[in-house]
Amino acid sequence: MTAPRPRAPGWKRYAIMGAPLTVLAVFFLVPFAMVVAASFYRNVDGGFYEPAFVLDSWERLAAPYHLDRIVFSVLICLLVAALTTAAAFPFTWFLTRMTPRRQVTLLVVVLASMTLSEAIVGFSWHLLLGRSTGIGRILVWVGLTDTATAYTPGFWAVVIGLSYSVFPYCVLVLFPPLRAIGQQLIEAAGTLGASPFQTFTSVVWPLARPAVTASFLLGFVFTLGINVVVEQLGRPEHWTLAVLISDAASSQANTPLASALAVFVALVSLGVVALVSVVESRLDPSAARRRGG
Amino acid sequence: MKLFRVAVVSAVVLFLAGPVLIVAIASLNEGRYLDFPVEDYSLRWYADLFTDPLWRAAMRNSLIVALSSATLAVAIALPLAYSLHTYRPRFGTVLFGLGLLPFMLPPVISAISMLVFWGELGRPGRIENVIAAHAVFFSSVPLLTITLALRSLDPMTGEAATTLGASPAVRFRTVTLPLLRPSITTGFVITLILSLNEYIISFVVAQAAFETLPIKVFNSLRYGFTPTVAAMAVVFTLISVVVLAALARFTDLGALTDTGPEPEGPSPSPDQPAV
Numbered sequence: 001m002t003a004p005r006p007r008a009p010g011w012k013r014y015a016i017m018g019a020p021l022t023v024l025a026v027f028f029l030v031p032f033a034m035v036v037a038a039s040f041y042r043n044v045d046g047g048f049y050e051p052a053f054v055l056d057s058w059e060r061l062a063a064p065y066h067l068d069r070i071v072f073s074v075l076i077c078l079l080v081a082a083l084t085t086a087a088a089f090p091f092t093w094f095l096t097r098m099t100p101r102r103q104v105t106l107l108v109v110v111l112a113s114m115t116l117s118e119a120i121v122g123f124s125w126h127l128l129l130g131r132s133t134g135i136g137r138i139l140v141w142v143g144l145t146d147t148a149t150a151y152t153p154g155f156w157a158v159v160i161g162l163s164y165s166v167f168p169y170c171v172l173v174l175f176p177p178l179r180a181i182g183q184q185l186i187e188a189a190g191t192l193g194a195s196p197f198q199t200f201t202s203v204v205w206p207l208a209r210p211a212v213t214a215s216f217l218l219g220f221v222f223t224l225g226i227n228v229v230v231e232q233l234g235r236p237e238h239w240t241l242a243v244l245i246s247d248a249a250s251s252q253a254n255t256p257l258a259s260a261l262a263v264f265v266a267l268v269s270l271g272v273v274a275l276v277s278v279v280e281s282r283l284d285p286s287a288a289r290r291r292g293g
Numbered sequence: 294m295k296l297f298r299v300a301v302v303s304a305v306v307l308f309l310a311g312p313v314l315i316v317a318i319a320s321l322n323e324g325r326y327l328d329f330p331v332e333d334y335s336l337r338w339y340a341d342l343f344t345d346p347l348w349r350a351a352m353r354n355s356l357i358v359a360l361s362s363a364t365l366a367v368a369i370a371l372p373l374a375y376s377l378h379t380y381r382p383r384f385g386t387v388l389f390g391l392g393l394l395p396f397m398l399p400p401v402i403s404a405i406s407m408l409v410f411w412g413e414l415g416r417p418g419r420i421e422n423v424i425a426a427h428a429v430f431f432s433s434v435p436l437l438t439i440t441l442a443l444r445s446l447d448p449m450t451g452e453a454a455t456t457l458g459a460s461p462a463v464r465f466r467t468v469t470l471p472l473l474r475p476s477i478t479t480g481f482v483i484t485l486i487l488s489l490n491e492y493i494i495s496f497v498v499a500q501a502a503f504e505t506l507p508i509k510v511f512n513s514l515r516y517g518f519t520p521t522v523a524a525m526a527v528v529f530t531l532i533s534v535v536v537l538a539a540l541a542r543f544t545d546l547g548a549l550t551d552t553g554p555e556p557e558g559p560s561p562s563p564d565q566p567a568v
Contacts, residue, residue, distance in 0.1 A: 031406035124312030225399025
């Protein structure tokens with residue numbers, strides 16, 4: 001580590017580092033700055049807008065309809081983040097204690113469901129929860145019910161679809177820190193006479209808590225960003241902010257309103273991500289090694 | 294405890310695989326409308342997928358977008374990961390954070406940003422716009438995989454090359470790049486799959502000028518259920534599973550999100566030397 005690093009000439013180093021940063025700046029920071037600016041533009045009917053400095057869109061954001069949507073989005077995202085983290089924590093814990101072969105197989109299943117298009121996730125659950133197909137028909141076939149019920153569109157259909165999309169992300173957030181908790185520690189607790197429950201409450205849980213917090217917070221951010229699943233499985237009264245953004249941009253062609261919503265969601269997401277990095281800084285690697293053995 | 298473990302793992306697998314199974318049954322159902330028990334099975338909807346010109350056009354667009362954006366994403370990520378790791382610039386953490394920012398924010402933010410950007414430039418609804426949007430949004434993926442690989446490299450290997458008189462360029466080409474190849478491949482392939490599946494950015498940026506596969510899936514559903522969509526969903530799932538299983542053979546899938554400096558195995562031994 002102490003040996004001198006190779007030094008390319010200064011201008012070359014700037015070019016190698018500057019080129020990708022320029023691309024990111026031009027195609028991400030500049031467009032985002034344009035969105036911030038557009039949130040203050042005046043919307044003109046017919047899908048146009050004109051540069052101005054008006055607070056119309058921001059005032060609409062603070063009006064009862066959007067406030068109501070903001071509260072709904074935050075609550076449903078909290079619910080989904082709590083459900084997925086609660087399910088992902090025991091699953092990921094068992095996953096980290098499996099033989100490598102089984103572990104890889106299950107990770108492939110988890111990653112495959114993560115990469116699955118939102119449009120396909122929404123479609124699949126629509127099929128599974130719909131009246132004429134899926135669970136309802138299967139229950140009739142098996143003889144449990146007389147008539148098939150449609151479970152979509154509805155609030156719980158949205159919650160299930162969102163949880164399906166977010167669950168793999170929670171597993172991936174939990175996996176590395178849970179894997180770092182050494183097995184010897186668990187065995188040592190057992191040898192010292194702790195019951196499995198005591199081992200969990202006094203050894204595993206204190207070590208896993210920051211990871212669980214991170215999973216909950218990132219789960220919240222990921223849920224906030226999901227569109228299609230909500231659109232396909234819910235009614236307009238279930239729409240979250242992400243759906244309102246694409247709806248304002250596409251169906252209503254109201255770019256200023258879409259921009260204001262987007263800036264708001266970006267700020268909320270960044271705030272939560274910043275909170276996560278505070279949590280994770282408490283998980284410094286030297287401490288992890290001490291715990292991990 | 295064992296019972297609890299079996300219950301949790303099976304419930305999760307059932308939850309993750311359930312929707313895919315029902316879709317697979319629907320795609321193999323001879324009739325247009327799915328009912329239980331299924332009467333006849335056939336592959337006609339899969340044939341539809343590959344003969345219908347609209348599905349083929351969507352497939353072509355999706356492949357163009359996915360291949361180009363995955364290539365560009367690596368082209369952005371590789372020099373960034375390498376220079377941040379090797380030159381250790383001031384504010385390196387901030388610049389790394391900038392690289393991860395597009396991916397950390399909800400995709401709809403990138404979508405709306407690109408919509409406004411190309412609108413202001415007067416070039417809306419082009420396939421290049423979606424390629425650029427995906428390249429920037431997904432560049433965080435290879436940035437992460439390549440950075441993790443760089444951190445796990447033995448610095449002595451590179452130093453040996455320098456001692457033997459290799460210039461930084463030769464050293465990069467003959468030592469660093471070959472060692473990074475698995476992480477570059479992983480980043481490229483995962484970006485490829487994610488781009489192939491991405492809906493909201495493509496939908497907003499394409500502005501109805503053309504369709505990619507996920508857009509076509511969503512649009513088809515607006516006019517009622519067709520089993521062709523189910524067939525498409527099955528093809529998508531198979532692509533993901535096959536590609537990820539192949540990746541799992543030569544990389545540590547579990548370390549993908551591990552940004553810590555030293556990933557540890559399932560049960561590390563205490564006296565294991567640091568690599």
